[in-house]
Amino acid sequence: MTAQPDHTSQNRPVPPMRTLAELREALTTHGFPGDRQQFDTELGAVELDDLTRVREITQAYRHRVQLRCDANATAVIARTTDEVAAELRRKLHEAGAR
Secondary structure, eight states: OOOOOOOGGGOOOOOOOSSHHHHHHHHHHHSOTTHHHHHHHHHHTSOTTOHHHHHHHHHHHHHHHHHHHOHHHHHHHTOOHHHHHHHHHHHHHHHHHO
16 A cells, blocks of 8 residues: 655634625635626625625635635546546445445
C-alpha cells in the first residue's frame, strides 16, 4: 500500500465572507472564473425583499469559494468525465464480482 499525499498543507485559508462586499472580494480573488459576474447577475435578478432567495444565492457562492480553498475538493472538481466514468465502471465491476 502506498502512502497517500497530504493535501491538508495545500488548503488555503477561507477568506472572510460576512458581508456582500467581502463575498464579492472573495469571489474575485478565490472564486471560479466568472463567479463574481454571475453572482452579481443572479443577485440583481431577485427582489431584495426575497430574503430566502438572497440567502440561497449568497450561501451557494460562499460554498463555491470554500470549495476553491479546499485542495481535495478542487482535485475532485477537476476530474474529467472519462476519469469519473472509468471509476464508476470499476466500482460496478467490483460490486458485480462479489
